[in-house]
Amino acid sequence: MxxxxxxxxxxxxxxxxxxxxxxxxxxxxxxxxxxxxxxxxxxxxxxxxxxxxxxxxxxxxxxxxxxxxxxxxxxxxxxxxxxxxxxxxxxxxxxxxxxxxxxxxxxxxxxxxxxxxxxxxxxxxxxxxxxxxxxxxxxxxxxxxxxxxxxxxxxxxxxxxxxxxxxxxxxxxxxxxxxxxxxxxxxxxxxxxxxxxxxxxxxxxxxxxxxxxxxxxxxxxxxxxxxxxxxxxxxxxxxxxxxxxxxxxxxxxxxxxxxxxxxxxxxxxxxxxxxxxxxxxxxxxxxxxxxxxxxxxxxxxxxxxxxxxxxxxxxxxxxxxxxxxxDSPVTVYDSNVIEDIKELIPSIEAKNLSFSYPDDNITVLHNLNFTIKPGEMVGILGKTGSGKTTLVDLLLRVYNVNKDSLFIGEHDIMTLPIRLVREKVGYVPQDNFLFSDTITKNIGFAYDNLSDEEVIKAAKLSDIYDNVNEFKEGFNTILGERGVTVSGGQKQRISIARAIAKNPEILILDDSVSAVDTKTEETIIKNLHELRKGKTTIFIAHRVSTVKNMDKIIIIDQGKIVDIGSHKQLMKKSLFYQDIVERQTLEEMVEGGHIDE
Structure with a gap:
């Protein structure tokens, strides 16, 4: 006591x-x-x-x-x-x-x-x-x-x-x-x-x-x-x-x-x-x-x-x-940070980036090297468990990384204030967590004073506006715990609207359109292309259809970068990417009933 x-x-x-x-x-x-x-x-x-x-x-x-x-x-x-x-x-x-x-x-x-x-x-x-x-x-x-x-x-x-x-x-x-x-x-x-x-x-x-x-x-x-x-x-x-x-x-x-x-x-x-x-x-x-x-x-x-x-x-x-x-230790905190940064160039660079979880000696990411330029729309493609979400966690400073291995703008991420990093980076997580509140409050979560017009605009860009209007209470509909009262696709689109409303310099969507149909996926990506000009956008996905129109695709497998390039470039030079495309094309044909299983 x-x-x-x-x-x-x-x-x-x-x-x-x-x-x-x-x-x-x-x-x-x-x-x-x-x-x-x-x-x-x-x-x-x-x-x-x-x-x-x-x-x-x-x-x-x-x-x-x-x-x-x-x-x-x-x-x-x-x-x-x-x-x-x-x-x-x-x-x-x-x-x-x-x-x-x-x-x-x-x-x-x-x-x-x-x-x-x-x-x-x-x-x-x-x-x-x-x-x-x-x-x-x-x-x-x-x-x-x-x-x-x-x-x-x-x-x-x-x-x-x-x-x-x-x-x-x-x-x-x-x-x-x-x-x-x-x-x-x-x-x-x-x-x-x-x-x-x-x-x-x-x-x-x-x-x-x-x-x-x-x-x-x-x-x-x-x-x-x-x-x-x-x-x-x-x-x-x-x-x-x-x-x-x-x-x-x-x-x-x-x-x-x-x-x-x-x-x-x-x-x-x-x-x-x-x-x-x-x-x-x-x-x-x-x-x-x-x-x-x-x-x-x-x-x-x-x-x-x-x-x-x-x-x-x-x-x-x-x-x-x-x-x-x-007494539980705070392991992720600001240390020797540069406090006077007012603007952060939305570029990302990894130099021999490796990572193991603190409670595990197994290396999850192995010597990653890539560059994402400001304004680029980049896809990160890989199988389940390949290390895509781990990479996202590092970009959000959820974990510590080795010095001089990950940069945002010209600065080592470990020298940037955590608050600044998370203010500049928007994130749509895999689980699409929603709060037990109105749809308006969920979309405007990043700001206390977001106007109704801005909420509606974000909802339209994420293609959820028409669905919300079908609800009896519209945007004032109160969601159940973790958004249980809406479907998986609706949860994803409300989560995307929340990130769009924040309008960050860097936006990361972690497998965030997996529960919507292809048409809706195309609409969302098209809207983001128009909205995000001059700002960096990263799509984490396991479907080729999600990333094929991106400026650049980074392929990760078992924590290693297999190849980097546009869809056309990878189709010419990457056997790994060609295999993924072929498999997913066959899956779509089977599901569409075009060929017998």
Whole structure:
């Protein structure tokens, strides 16, 4: 809880925490005046003790009542004040910490997300943060009450009757020792419980995202059984944790009630036998009521300590998980960048570019050498798994590359600010990810203030305009999660419209027309030819029809460049390209029914 990731917030809001704690301590001290006044009232009404006239008794009684009212008002205002300082400040820490975690999540590399799943990560932002907030707000309150309200109550109990207090402390100390021992086990149990919840959240999210596949393969029962098993594991861990929590509550309740019985029994004995106190006065029924009230005030700190141990166990386990997440290294970042670049020439050059994924020693790209001039429309052709998408990731600075191996304009990509690279490069990914928002917001995602006219223009250029107008709500149609409410071809065209609306200096389309028919593909490419004059456009594809009219085609196979040239040039000199064209031509003829299989 006091590691570097939490310390800065505790220091930032330390004055509020300290002020809240100071007010809480003051209220803890003042509120113990009520039992004292209550005992004085009891003795005042006892004619065997009070030697006053009825009128003087009324005056004294009114004075006591006024004191109680003043104490109650001070306590009420004080409680409002410390709750404001502690609970609201804890919410602020939670808010800022959540934003820090989200910011860190956006900086983490693809390597991290290949190991960490989305469903599991949500537990960091919800359950774990809530546990930390509980420790910083209610947890601090419980700890201070346990320490100071309990301490003040015990001090006053000693002053009133030390002999009775020694008897009372024996079961309390035994109870505290047992709770501390149980707490160590609870902390380990909660950490395991959070991991189980992490796994269940990830499994649930993945199943909801892939529900159509589950139904298509009739795997509902299998997934339900798996969910039931994982849910039962979480249930068992919760049960084990809360059983120990119940044991803490049970021990606390039993010890408290036993002490109350002890106080009433032994205290009554002292009253009946006229026990003489240290100041020479008798131990009266009013003293017994005061003492019992002090212990009643002490019972909350005892319960608070039990609850604090539970909250503390949860918070420490959650804080460790959050610390581990925030300690995850950001491997792709600006280092020795050139900050004063205002314009970037949209040319790309690779010089002996090789690449292996950080968690794998296998080389994916081998000594690539090519040049893409400004304004060129280039196709990158290759089979599935040949390294095309990896090359795109490097152009987007998703991964680090070797120095002097990849250039944009005249600059090594490793010396360019990541933000500048990604602002200048537009990207249409293979999965065509769409957000659960309107079509207008999805197309205008790159800018907050894109006009309706610009959205419509982008939709027309990507040949999705007519389809959108067929929807009941038109461009205000809200898409389902990941665009599930539209077809694959429509998703691709909306994604292309989003990239067109950004109008970047370099546009990369990664197999982005594979789900549309040939006519639509030709329309989109034709529109991009007219729109993208003077700007660089790269088509990643596995179909020859997509790239045959490009200025240049780069053929990649098994991470190596096989050949480079236009369609005509490659048809003359590249046997590899000729083989691809022949195979795809035969496939089209078979699909069209022109020849028998």
């Amino acid at each position: 006091f590691s570097k990731h939490f310390r800065k917030y505790i220091l930032k809001y330390g004055i509020f925490f300290l002020f809240g704690i100071a007010v809480l301590i003051l209220i803890d001290y003042i509120q113990l005046d009520v039992p004292k006044i209550l005992g004085q009232i009891i003795d005042l009404l006892n004619p065997n003790i009070t030697q006053m006239s009825q009128n003087d008794m009324k005056i004294q009684l009114n004075s006591y009542i006024k004191e109680v009212i003043i104490v109650v008002l001070i306590v009420a205002f004080g409680r409002f004040l410390w709750r404001l300082c502690l609970f609201v400040t804890a919410r602020k820490v939670e808010f800022e910490l959540r934003n820090t975690m989200f910011s860190h999540a956006t900086k983490l590399s693809q390597e991290f997300y290949s190991h960490e799943k989305v469903g599991g990560m949500m537990t960091y932002f919800i359950n774990d943060l809530a546990a930390v907030r509980m420790a910083l707000g209610p947890g601090i309150m419980m700890f201070v009450d346990s320490l100071f309200l309990g301490g003040f109550a015990i001090f006053r109990m000693f002053r009133l009757n030390s002999q009775l207090t020694y008897l009372v402390l024996v079961p309390i100390i035994l109870m505290l020792v047992s709770m501390i021992l149980i707490n160590k086990s609870m902390r380990r149990q909660f950490l395991i419980r959070q991991e189980k919840f992490h796994d269940l959240s990830d499994f649930t999210q993945e199943n909801f995202s892939g529900i159509s596949v589950i139904k298509a393969y009739v795997r509902e029962i299998h997934e339900l059984n798996t969910f039931d098993r994982r849910s039962e594991e979480l249930y068992d861990m919760n049960l084990k944790f809360f059983k120990k929590s119940v044991w803490v509550q049970l021990i606390t309740t039993l010890a408290t009630n036993l002490v109350i019985i002890l106080i009433i029994g032994y205290g009554s004995h002292l009253v009946l036998n006229n026990f003489i106190l240290a100041d020479g006065t008798y131990f009266t029924s009013g003293n017994l009521v005061t003492y019992l009230s002090y212990f009643s005030a002490l019972s909350w700190p005892i319960m608070a300590l039990a609850r604090f141990l539970t909250v503390s166990s949860q918070a420490q386990a959650s804080a460790k998980r959050i610390n581990d997440f925030l």
